[in-house]
Amino acid sequence: RSMEWNGNYSSVTMFLLLGLSDEKELQLILFPIFLVIYLVTLIWNLGLILLIRVDSHLHIPMYFFLSFLSFIDICYSSSISPRMLSDFFEDEKRISFIACATQYFVVAWMGPAECCLLAAMAYDRYMAIGSPLQYSAIMAPGLCGKMVAGACVSGFLSSLSLTVSCFQLYYCGPNVIQHFFCDLPQIIPLSCSNPFISQMILLLVAIVVGFGSLFVILLSYGFIAASILKISSGKGSAKAFNTCASHLAAVTLYYGTTLSVYLCPKSNQTMKQDKVLSVFYVIIIPILNPLIYSLRNKEIKEALKRLIKRATAL
Template sequence: MTLTMSMERNRNETSVSTFVLLGLSDEKEVQRVLFPVFLGIYLMTLIWNLGLIIVIRMNSHLHTPMYFFLSFLSFLDICYSSSNSPRMLSDFLKDEKNISFIACATQYFIGCWMGQAECCILATMAYDRFVGIGRPLQYSSIMAPGLCHKLIAGAYGSGFLGSLVQTVSCFRLYYCGPNIIPNFYCDVTQIISLSCSDSYISQMILSLESILVGFGSFLVIILSHAITVASILKLSSIKGSAKVFNTCASHLVVVTIFYSTSLFMYLHPNSSHSKKQNKVLSVFYVILIPMLNPLSIVSGTRRSKRPSRG
């Protein structure tokens, strides 16, 4: 019994209580240049998404399912960006970039929640376009307000549960030695690699959720757009087909960047690509996508016209 208590005491004494984020660069001159750049990107993300939400709420002509989903997507992008950008910006001004164990878990939980919910909402918006363009006469009855609210609740709820499972499975592991994260935020793949205990179950949960939520929603988006384009090519003129193609293409560009970078990060073995590649990919889907997402979708929506609405 004495030996067991002694081992438990040693285990508690050597457990990690803080992590160290290396950030995008360890050179102060580079950090001084990066600070205003990423501050500008973060402010643009906040202004653009918040402005979009306000315009949609105030303009009665925009009270449609597509813009309803877009307002919640903008809210997710604000939360997603805010879970990482403020910490990254403050670290540019610090010599020591420490983050507590609890703060790291909280940051990851919020980011993962928003990320998974965003995948579901992007799939929902693709389905909305499929119904609006492919079944215009049935659009109002299918995309009723009740269904729209249920889809949003389902996206947020599934994201919350998925993030909770991932966070618990990751941060329940025992961390006893290395505590350096070679990134500007708490990346779960790099955190798990620091664990001193068996992380097989945590890695399996991460991979399964990435496949089910990430690849599953991406498949829904691709199929919805493919069916939509195929149906329009059969029925519409060349001019109408070009409009639909532009609508789908603007959405698919940012969606493809978001999914390809995130899936590569979470499904590809961490040892097979460099830390520099990791950071570059992280900047795309953590910093740039929240700013570009609503812009691309709005530009595509404005170019399109549903047959039923003229």
């Protein structure tokens, strides 16, 4: 039963997700692909967290932030992928009202937290390049801990306000979510009550957290560019740029896809495009982040070699 009678209205107790595709053959192809992506995401991100924890050479702010980015990616991916994978085998992709609210709460917590963490990482890169002599004193463990806590608390408060404002609305009629997970832009239009407050909170969170962290990132990179231009040797400026390349790639991918999903006006065509872009930022980016940071990173490669050496010596 997806409806429950309540006075003169019926209140929705169950939502139906449209999923990624309703074509059976395509679902059978997509299932093993997404299963592998999810498992590799878990292994790579957990591996990166463990490597950073066990290798003392990596106990510096950049890797401290990176381990939390991996943790966020695990939570992000785990809030969506298992459910999506099981839905491939369901004709009716039902999700209870509470499960939908819970899934959205986790997604809405991890998204803003990742924005804030990427901003903290940009500030860290600016300090490393702009003030290398004072870097250790400024980016002390206490400040790094506060930055990560701030990112988590910002994400939590954003998520709480968004989830409460959306799921206390009255849902009495259509209950089909045109997506493969519970996301606010697809849920709010199903409401029978006035969604103005929910939309305002969504806009406020987008401006304060989304654009606020993007502003910090752009500002940091502006100062980084100015610092790099001051470096006289070509080798020195190349090394400085190399320090930021991974973070810049991660920021471009994350903000590029999320902004195009949430800022574009909606139509049936853009709904399909949104699904593809959403797959990118909730499923593909969590697998790409550890790759982006590891493949071009000499320190992580060295740490991995040391770990393998230690393991084979046992």
